[in-house]
Amino acid sequence: MANYFNTLPLREQLAELGKCRFMHLDEFTEGVDALKGKKIVVIGCGAQGLNQGLNLRDSGLDVSYTLRAEAIEQQRQSWKNATSNGFTVGTYEELLPTADVVLNLTPDKQHTSVVNTIMPLMKHGACLSYSHGFNIVEEGMQIRDDITVIMVAPKCPGSEVRAEYVRGFGVPTLIAVHEDNDPNGEGLALAKAYAVGTGGHKAGVLMSSFIAEVKSDLMGEQTILCGMLQTGSLLCFDKMIEEGIDAGYASKLIQYGWETTTEALKYGGVTNMMDRLSNPAKIRAFDLAEQMKDIMRPLYWKHQDDIMTGTFSSGMMDDWANDDAKLLGWRADTAETAFEKTPAGDVEISEQEYFDNGILMVAMVKAGVELAFETMTAAGIIADSAYYESLHETPLIANTIARKKLYEMNATISDTAEYGCYLYNHACVPLLGEFIKGISTDVIGKGLDLSDTGVDNARLIEVNAAIRSHPVEAIGGVLRGYMADMKQII
Amino acid sequence: MHVIRLDAVSVDFDGRFQLSDINWVIEPGQHWLVTGTNGSGKSALVAALAGMGERMSGTWSGVPERVALVSYEQQAELIEAELRKDDADILDVISEGTPVGEIIDAGCQDRDLANELVDTLGLRPMIDRAFRKLSTGETRKVMLVRALTSQPDLLVLDEPFDGLDGDSLAWLQDHLRVLATTVPMVIVLNRFDEIPEFITHVAYVDDGHLAHRVERSDEASMADLYQLLHLKTSDLEVPQADPADRLPALNPSDPLVRITDATIRYDENTVFEHLDWTIETNQHWQLSGPNGSGKTGLLSLITGDHPQCYVNDIFVFGFQRGTGESIWQIKQYIGYVSTALQWEYRVGTGLRNVIISGFFDSIGLYSKSTDMQKAIADEWLALLGMSERADEPFSGLSFGDRRLVLIARAMVKHPPLLILDEPCLGLDDMNRQLVLALIERICASNETAVLYVNHRPQDAIRGIDNHLTLSGESAS
Ligand SMILES: NC(=O)c1ccc[n+]([C@@H]2O[C@H](COP(=O)([O-])OP(=O)(O)OC[C@H]3O[C@@H](n4cnc5c(N)ncnc54)[C@H](OP(=O)(O)O)[C@@H]3O)[C@@H](O)[C@H]2O)c1
Ligand SMILES: [Mg+2]
Numbered sequence: 001m002a003n004y005f006n007t008l009p010l011r012e013q014l015a016e017l018g019k020c021r022f023m024h025l026d027e028f029t030e031g032v033d034a035l036k037g038k039k040i041v042v043i044g045c046g047a048q049g050l051n052q053g054l055n056l057r058d059s060g061l062d063v064s065y066t067l068r069a070e071a072i073e074q075q076r077q078s079w080k081n082a083t084s085n086g087f088t089v090g091t092y093e094e095l096l097p098t099a100d101v102v103l104n105l106t107p108d109k110q111h112t113s114v115v116n117t118i119m120p121l122m123k124h125g126a127c128l129s130y131s132h133g134f135n136i137v138e139e140g141m142q143i144r145d146d147i148t149v150i151m152v153a154p155k156c157p158g159s160e161v162r163a164e165y166v167r168g169f170g171v172p173t174l175i176a177v178h179e180d181n182d183p184n185g186e187g188l189a190l191a192k193a194y195a196v197g198t199g200g201h202k203a204g205v206l207m208s209s210f211i212a213e214v215k216s217d218l219m220g221e222q223t224i225l226c227g228m229l230q231t232g233s234l235l236c237f238d239k240m241i242e243e244g245i246d247a248g249y250a251s252k253l254i255q256y257g258w259e260t261t262t263e264a265l266k267y268g269g270v271t272n273m274m275d276r277l278s279n280p281a282k283i284r285a286f287d288l289a290e291q292m293k294d295i296m297r298p299l300y301w302k303h304q305d306d307i308m309t310g311t312f313s314s315g316m317m318d319d320w321a322n323d324d325a326k327l328l329g330w331r332a333d334t335a336e337t338a339f340e341k342t343p344a345g346d347v348e349i350s351e352q353e354y355f356d357n358g359i360l361m362v363a364m365v366k367a368g369v370e371l372a373f374e375t376m377t378a379a380g381i382i383a384d385s386a387y388y389e390s391l392h393e394t395p396l397i398a399n400t401i402a403r404k405k406l407y408e409m410n411a412t413i414s415d416t417a418e419y420g421c422y423l424y425n426h427a428c429v430p431l432l433g434e435f436i437k438g439i440s441t442d443v444i445g446k447g448l449d450l451s452d453t454g455v456d457n458a459r460l461i462e463v464n465a466a467i468r469s470h471p472v473e474a475i476g477g478v479l480r481g482y483m484a485d486m487k488q489i490i
Numbered sequence: 491m492h493v494i495r496l497d498a499v500s501v502d503f504d505g506r507f508q509l510s511d512i513n514w515v516i517e518p519g520q521h522w523l524v525t526g527t528n529g530s531g532k533s534a535l536v537a538a539l540a541g542m543g544e545r546m547s548g549t550w551s552g553v554p555e556r557v558a559l560v561s562y563e564q565q566a567e568l569i570e571a572e573l574r575k576d577d578a579d580i581l582d583v584i585s586e587g588t589p590v591g592e593i594i595d596a597g598c599q600d601r602d603l604a605n606e607l608v609d610t611l612g613l614r615p616m617i618d619r620a621f622r623k624l625s626t627g628e629t630r631k632v633m634l635v636r637a638l639t640s641q642p643d644l645l646v647l648d649e650p651f652d653g654l655d656g657d658s659l660a661w662l663q664d665h666l667r668v669l670a671t672t673v674p675m676v677i678v679l680n681r682f683d684e685i686p687e688f689i690t691h692v693a694y695v696d697d698g699h700l701a702h703r704v705e706r707s708d709e710a711s712m713a714d715l716y717q718l719l720h721l722k723t724s725d726l727e728v729p730q731a732d733p734a735d736r737l738p739a740l741n742p743s744d745p746l747v748r749i750t751d752a753t754i755r756y757d758e759n760t761v762f763e764h765l766d767w768t769i770e771t772n773q774h775w776q777l778s779g780p781n782g783s784g785k786t787g788l789l790s791l792i793t794g795d796h797p798q799c800y801v802n803d804i805f806v807f808g809f810q811r812g813t814g815e816s817i818w819q820i821k822q823y824i825g826y827v828s829t830a831l832q833w834e835y836r837v838g839t840g841l842r843n844v845i846i847s848g849f850f851d852s853i854g855l856y857s858k859s860t861d862m863q864k865a866i867a868d869e870w871l872a873l874l875g876m877s878e879r880a881d882e883p884f885s886g887l888s889f890g891d892r893r894l895v896l897i898a899r900a901m902v903k904h905p906p907l908l909i910l911d912e913p914c915l916g917l918d919d920m921n922r923q924l925v926l927a928l929i930e931r932i933c934a935s936n937e938t939a940v941l942y943v944n945h946r947p948q949d950a951i952r953g954i955d956n957h958l959t960l961s962g963e964s965a966s
Pocket of ligand 2: 389
């Protein structure tokens with residue numbers, strides 16, 4: 001199998017990458033009709049499989065589960081998930097031949113073997129759906145011509161997919177139709193109905209392509225979302241320890257600092273996050289971010305290039321073939337870092353103190369968000385998509401660090417994201433080494449000595465203008481506006 | 491003055507009304523406000539202090555000899571006595587009855603004050619007229635003059651401000667404030683906006699019991715008390731449903747809910763099995779049973795929140811479950827309140843939006859609301875006595891207030907079925923009464939079937955006459 005993206009001519013590559021449109025609620029008036037009365041069979045009952053299935057059933061659809069034979073025989077967790085929730089569970093042979101729509105919700109690295117096994121069992125004209133396009137785009141999986149291939153990818157962990165549905169809402173969702181596999185022209189109708197069934201339409205649906213989803217998803221998760229937060233955590237912690245800051249305090253400032261500072265992004269983007277700083281601190285953060293952007297820009301380009309050329313995925317697939325040796329090794333290394341091993345101290349840190357004493361962290365978030373966004377859009381990914389995969393998801397990932405540090409983050413994200421995160425971290429830590437040497441506790445750990453809060457007016461105006469005029473702020477304003485229309489409560 | 495102490499006191503009023511188990515301590519320097527709904531016994535309680543009624547049991551100590559009382563009952567008694575005098579004189583010349591001046595003089599200890607009061611309250615022109623010929627307002631003023639000039643050791647005033655014109659009212663309030671520095675007072679008032687400054691404590695009377703005693707400085711308890719009184723006394727109606735948002739009609743010959751031979755089972759553990767239950771339109775049910783007997787599970791079979799609703803034979807609101815209906819089609823017919831919902835309802839949005847979210851069965855509000863929906867939500871807030879707080883964040887409310895708002899949220903669309911899963915759980919006594927008062931108003935004023943989970947006999951709701959008890963031994 002060849003990397004599908006690489007088989008396309010440049011013109012088509014760019015066209016696919018540029019596919020992304022925010023869909024309005026009134027485009028979903030047909031609800032779940034396109035799936036009504038159809039037999040939906042989900043393969044795998046893990047985080048996405050179980051929770052998407054619960055939502056689809058509660059939306060009035062016919063959902064059952066098929067698991068690999070071992071999982072049924074051994075009554076594994078996936079079998080328990082499905083049966084204890086009152087779903088019918090059957091083998092591939094029992095359920096697939098009569099299925100109208102098959103949702104492949106197994107781990108990405110199993111997709112090739114799973115799809116090769118199930119395809120011969122699928123009936124003529126059925127639909128196969130993914131929640132991530134890696135298998136199609138990076139592995140070039142070829143699906144039988146008569147089968148419709150779609151993607152419905154919630155931009156959230158499975159538990160959120162369910163929790164938001166139960167509240168009467170949903171999570172932002174990306175849908176796509178694989179143009180090579182839409183024999184009856186019904187792909188879009190099915191994908192829309194599926195997004196309605198999971199509640200995604202209420203939170204916002206992006207109509208995109210398999211390629212745009214994969215290339216932007218990989219880029220976002222490797223760089224700003226997971227990589228930058230991991231690198232930032234390790235560097236900031238070690239710096240504070242070196243400068244004699246109490247280890248418990250340093251640990252807490254970082255563990256909860258990402259969540260607290262990026263919460264401001266949800267409401268008003270980078271501008272609002274920066275506005276939470278005092279004027280002198282804002283100017284410092286701005287300057288630090290500019291320096292880091294210059295240092296890290298080649299790294300962001302390299303990640304995007306490796307994703308585009310398929311170098312990243314082929315490297316990772318080698319590791320799959322090697323029993324995940326690298327992934328597991330890096331995972332173990334992360335567990336041994338000083339930050340990971342130092343519990344958060346029992347100290348009170350106010351919401352504002354996370355900003356005041358975490359100027360460098362704020363600068364890292366700003367630099368990472370802007371660089372990832374700039375790099376993605378320069379590569380032809382449309383701004384809406386780049387926004388979701390950078391700024392929008394940052395607070396969601398930051399929440400996981402607040403729960404249980406890097407361990408929790410890496411446990412929650414996919415293996416693909418985790419692998420890419422480590423790659424980034426290994427390159428970025430040495431890259432920022434010199435820069436970090438010049439840093440002291442005024443921007444991480446203690447805060448500026450603000451006996452004089454005066455700033456130069458002209459400089460402040462210049463900095464504010466630069467923050468506000470970044471293109472991620474423009475698209476962010478528009479998309480958050482749509483979201484706020486639909487979701488008055490965050 | 492001594493400490494006045496009533497211990498487990500019961501008082502009978504002509505067999506018509508009883509105060510029972512009253513425990514009350516009035517310390518020197520305290521001034522009490524007594525409040526409660528009409529007929530709760532608040533007037534009886536203060537009258538008992540003034541020696542009225544027949545003391546049946548309990549111990550009294552420290553009640554002073556000279557207690558001056560102004561009340562409608564006592565006013566009525568005096569007028570009746572005057573009328574009786576008239577009857578007695580029937581053989582003689584027609585009597586005019588006792589003149590006002592004489593009535594005031596009897597028991598007067600301070601002639602100067604009496605003169606001042608007669609002038610200030612505008613009684614001078616009628617000083618020679620027969621007392622019984624006065625209007626109600628004038629009689630009331632005479633009663634006040636008598637009480638204020640009697641140099642009492644305890645002054646008991648039952649609705650003293652009622653029916654007074656503006657000038658007299660202002661004067662009386664001023665006068666009481668001065669008097670308060672020397673004479674302890676117990677005042678009955680139905681309205682909280684008139685509480686005089688000097689009041690230090692508030693007593694709340696309910697059904698012949700002294701239900702709550704609150705210190706004026708305890709702002710949180712005062713607010714609860716205010717709300718309780720508001721809910722019990724305001725004549726606001728339960729707001730109507732949104733006429734533009736009618737639920738799809740149900741077939742009147744179908745029951746609301748029919749559960750046949752139901753089972754809930756986790757792994758090997760059967761919570762219940764072979765359970766049959768039918769809820770007809772307008773039937774009120776109480777559901778009880780020990781912890782773990784599956785009460786909440788049974789309810790969530792109805793609401794669609796339990797995944798095993800798809801493997802049981804459940805008919806709800808015209809839908810046989812598992813035949814292509816969505817849970818939102820089910821939920822639109824149900825109002826639901828439980829402690830669990832309250833935990834899940836962690837949103838920063840304002841109270842009005844929380845109530846409006848009931849129209850959409852959502853936790854949080856994700857749809858644009860209409861002006862009508864906002865207006866209805868505001869009516870509910872008025873009923874709850876929370877009009878001024880419409881935009882306050884829900885998360886900032888007290889536990890009990892959040893429960894009240896969630897009940898309003900559940901009722902806002904007038905669902906055919908209101909499910910209250912232990913709505914009083916976790917509430918203190920005052921908040922329980924608040925919640926029960928609200929539920930009683932709902933039960934009394936519309937056509938919703940109420941399904942009430944409750945163990946505590948004290949929390950029973952009038953009008954619920956069907957009972958289902960889960961035994962907890964895996965059978966019903
Ligand atoms: N996690 C997220 O945040 C997220 C978000 C959006 C999209 N997605 C996408 O959703 C899909 C599923 O991810 P997930 O996080 O839900 O995975 P998961 O929790 O790991 O669940 C995978 C399920 O697949 C089954 N499975 C594993 N290997 C299999 C094999 N060889 N053959 C058949 N079944 C197998 C597992 O059951 P047994 O091992 O018991 O058979 C398990 O039930 C992926 O494409 C992922 O990219 C994930
Ligand atoms: Mg992603």
